[in-house]
Every structure is written in C-alpha cells, then in structure tokens.
Amino acid sequence: MSELDKVTLNAGDKAVALPVLKPTLGNDCVDISKLTKETGLFTYDPGFGATASCKSAITYIDGDQGVLLYRGYPIDQLAEKSSFTEVSYLLMNGELPSAAELAKFEDEVTHHTMMHESLKAFLQGFRHDAHPMAMLAASVASMSAFYHDTLDLQDPEQRRLAAIRLIAKMPTLAAAAYRYSIGHPIRYPRNSLGYTERFLHMMFEVPSEELELSPVIAKAMDLLFILHADHEQNASTSTVRLVGSTGANPYASVAAGITALWGPAHGGANEAVLKQLAEIGDAKNVAKAVERAKDKNDPFRLMGFGHRVYKNFDPRAKIIREMTHKVLGELGVNDPLLDVAMKLEEFALKDDYFVERKLYPNVDFYSGIIYKALKIPTEMFTVLFAIGRTPGWVSHWLEQQVDPDARIGRPRQIYTGSPKRDYAKA
Numbered sequence: 537m538s539e540l541d542k543v544t545l546n547a548g549d550k551a552v553a554l555p556v557l558k559p560t561l562g563n564d565c566v567d568i569s570k571l572t573k574e575t576g577l578f579t580y581d582p583g584f585g586a587t588a589s590c591k592s593a594i595t596y597i598d599g600d601q602g603v604l605l606y607r608g609y610p611i612d613q614l615a616e617k618s619s620f621t622e623v624s625y626l627l628m629n630g631e632l633p634s635a636a637e638l639a640k641f642e643d644e645v646t647h648h649t650m651m652h653e654s655l656k657a658f659l660q661g662f663r664h665d666a667h668p669m670a671m672l673a674a675s676v677a678s679m680s681a682f683y684h685d686t687l688d689l690q691d692p693e694q695r696r697l698a699a700i701r702l703i704a705k706m707p708t709l710a711a712a713a714y715r716y717s718i719g720h721p722i723r724y725p726r727n728s729l730g731y732t733e734r735f736l737h738m739m740f741e742v743p744s745e746e747l748e749l750s751p752v753i754a755k756a757m758d759l760l761f762i763l764h765a766d767h768e769q770n771a772s773t774s775t776v777r778l779v780g781s782t783g784a785n786p787y788a789s790v791a792a793g794i795t796a797l798w799g800p801a802h803g804g805a806n807e808a809v810l811k812q813l814a815e816i817g818d819a820k821n822v823a824k825a826v827e828r829a830k831d832k833n834d835p836f837r838l839m840g841f842g843h844r845v846y847k848n849f850d851p852r853a854k855i856i857r858e859m860t861h862k863v864l865g866e867l868g869v870n871d872p873l874l875d876v877a878m879k880l881e882e883f884a885l886k887d888d889y890f891v892e893r894k895l896y897p898n899v900d901f902y903s904g905i906i907y908k909a910l911k912i913p914t915e916m917f918t919v920l921f922a923i924g925r926t927p928g929w930v931s932h933w934l935e936q937q938v939d940p941d942a943r944i945g946r947p948r949q950i951y952t953g954s955p956k957r958d959y960a961k962a
Contacts, residue, residue, distance in 0.1 A: 624927035648704035677791035699930035711738035766928030806904035840901030
C-alpha cells in the first residue's frame with residue numbers, strides 16, 4: 537500500500553496506518569473502521585458532516601460545483617428528457633429502461649395504486665385538522681400490517697414488490713389524507729392517467745365535475761418530483777437506512793423517513809418559506825427584510841436561500857426557477873405572497889451580499905412558490921416532497937439489503953454526564 541493509499545495516525549507512541557478508500561467521484565475517505573480496535577479511540581463528528589456511513593452507487597453530489605447526478609446522469613438532463621416514473625426505475629435499477637421495460641414498470645406501478653379500503657376507516661380516526669404528514673406516516677407504517685405475508689426480506693422479489701407498492705401507493709395515501717382533512721370524498725386512482733396526472737386528479741377532482749388539468753401544471757409537478765427523487769445521505773434517507781439496518785420492514789423504514797422529512801430544517805423548509813413570506817406580508821417590506829437578514833446582530837434569517845451541501849447555486853433551483861415563471865404565467869395568479877417571493881428573488885440574484893456569499897434561492901424556495909400558485913395548502917408541501925423522495929428511499933433500502941458491509945447502525949458518543957457515583961438518600 538503506497539503513501540497515497542493510507543494516512544498515518546499517531547496515537548501516543550503508536551502509529552496506526554489507516555487505508556484510504558477511493559470513490560468513483562468525490563473525496564477520498566479514510567477507513568477508520570478498525571481505529572477503536574487499534575487505539576481505543578472513537579472519532580467525533582457532530583451531524584456526520586465529514587463521515588461516510590455507507591457505500592452507495594445511487595446519487596452523487598458535488599456541493600462546490602453545484603453538481604447532482606442520479607446514477608451518473610446530470611439532473612438537468614433528466615429534468616429535460618425524462619419522466620418521474622423513468623427516474624424512479626433508474627434509481628431502483630441502476631440503468632435507464634428500454635421502452636418495453638418502462639412500459640412494464642409503469643403498468644406495474646399503475647396496478648398497485650389502490651389503497652386498502654380499511655385505510656379509509658383508519659384515516660377517520662384522526663382529527664379532521666390533523667397534519668397530513670402525521671396521517672401519511674401512520675398510513676405507510678400500517679402497510680406492513682396489510683402486506684405482512686410478503687415481508688420475507690431474504691426474497692429479492694418480495695423486496696422489489698414492496699418498493700413498487702410504496703412508489704405506487706404514496707400518492708394515493710397522500711391525496712386521501714388531504715381529502716379527509718378538507719371533508720371531501722376520497723377519490724380512487726384513475727389508471728388511465730400517468731403517475732403525476734393521476735395524483736393531481738385524486739387531489740383536486742370532485743364528483744360533480746371533471747378536472748381540467750393544464751399540461752404546464754402536470755409537467756411542473758412531475759419536474760418537482762424528479763428534483764426531489766433523491767439527494768444522497770440526507771437526514772431522511774439516512775433514517776431509512778438506519779431503521780433498515782435493524783432488519784425492519786420497508787414500510788416501517790420509509791415511515792421513519794417520512795417523520796424525519798417532516799422537520800423544518802429538512803422537508804419542511806418549503807413550508808417555512810411560505811410562512812416567512814406571510815410574515816413579510818407585502819412586496820414593499822422586502823427591502824427591510826433583506827436588511828434584517830444581512831444584520832449579523834439580528835436573529836432574522838431568510839428561509840429558502842443557500843444550502844448546507846451546495847456552496848454554489850443549487851442545480852435543482854436553476855431548473856425549477858424557469859418552470860416557476862411558466863406556472864405563474866400560465867395561471868395568471870394574483871397573490872400578494874407571490875409578489876413578495878418574486879421581489880425576494882430579485883434582491884437575492886442582484887444584491888452583492890447574497891451574491892458574494894452565494895446565498896441563492898434554493899429548490900425549497902421555488903417549490904413553495906409553485907405549490908402556493910397551485911393552491912396546495914401549506915401543510916401539504918412536505919407531503920408532496922415525500923412522494924417525490926420515495927423512489928430514493930426505496931432504492932437506498934434495496935441497496936442496503938444486498939450490501940455485504942451493511943451492519944446495524946450504532947453511532948458512538950462523547951459522554952458528558954456525571955462520573956460513576958454511589959446511591960445515597962438525602
């Protein structure tokens with residue numbers, strides 16, 4: 537092993553050679569798996585910002601260059617040329633499908649869209665004003681009770697079937713949760729429609745009249761699903777893998793991912809954007825809000841700008857920005873909050889403070905604007921994120937099941953509590 541293939545750690549009077557692993561793309565990784573055995577030391581990395589938890593062939597991100605690849609394909613190419621169902625196939629299987637393979641996959645997904653009728657009664661157990669994410673997480677977890685006879689994780693076909701079911705049923709469950717929350721009858725999926733159109737019909741169609749759906753709106757939603765389909769080892773995907781590492785079934789694992797996504801620092805960010813736009817209230821208040829955001833002594837921060845991973849422009853935001861303006865033009869909406877959003881975008885793209893720090897609008901900023909324009913309730917934003925992210929979750933779960941290095945997740949800690957002490961009554 538040459539010097540380029542190892543690093544040496546000096547621990548007291550002992551020198552330990554640690555191998556360096558070479559990825560296809562990205563940073564080399566120091567393999568510390570034997571560090572504790574060799575030295576008795578752990579490593580400390582809050583938030584795991586510099587720690588690789590697994591090997592994965594699904595998604596690659598270069599945050600400095602603003603690059604996002606699904607199975608090696610640039611996100612901008614997939615956004616332009618592909619569809620959400622084709623991207624789902626790609627993430628699951630590693631290669632783009634032939635026309636026949638895609639048709640078979642779409643047919644299989646289509647014929648697994650129905651949810652069990654008992655789930656209607658299950659949803660009725662929630663308060664009418666319950667958050668849809670609570671209903672979605674519970675409904676997905678309950679799928680393990682409905683499909684308990686096909687949970688042999690040693691069977692590749694049963695694993696694949698569970699992944700198909702999750703991709704197929706997530707829009708049905710999401711739309712059902714929304715319909716229940718507004719007191720409308722739950723709509724059955726129309727299998728004559730494509731994936732995204734079917735979801736929008738389940739969301740918005742009423743029995744008394746047929747829904748007229750603009751192709752621009754359907755395309756925008758499909759594009760958002762593609763952009764959200766996977767994002768490497770983010771908090772929710774890492775949660776799916778951590779739960780999956782215990783041998784938990786895929787429905788329980790994905791339900792855990794949904795609850796992780798719910799947080800405002802993760803999938804709830806686009807919901808937070810809209811709440812902040814409401815707080816700003818009027819486009820004439822934007823300049824003041826921007827000045828507050830630039831004041832380091834003011835705790836106020838603008839939501840939907842910058843990204844933890846991307847130190848440049850979020851590549852997904854570049855794609856969705858153009859679609860955002862198309863949707864607003866198509867719908868001709870007149871909404872004061874959208875005026876606020878557009879004014880904020882104008883400031884962020886021109887103001888030296890934002891440009892120098894590369895605090896550009898991110899995908900959460902634009903997705904929130906589109907959802908708002910489509911009159912989707914704010915509390916449904918993260919639910920739509922969950923639909924888009926499902927192919928990524930199931931792909932990582934499937935990959936984990938056949939990883940020879942996979943072990944149950946067990947992070948270490950630095951204990952900061954009291955030292956050992958004896959019990960004594962006061």
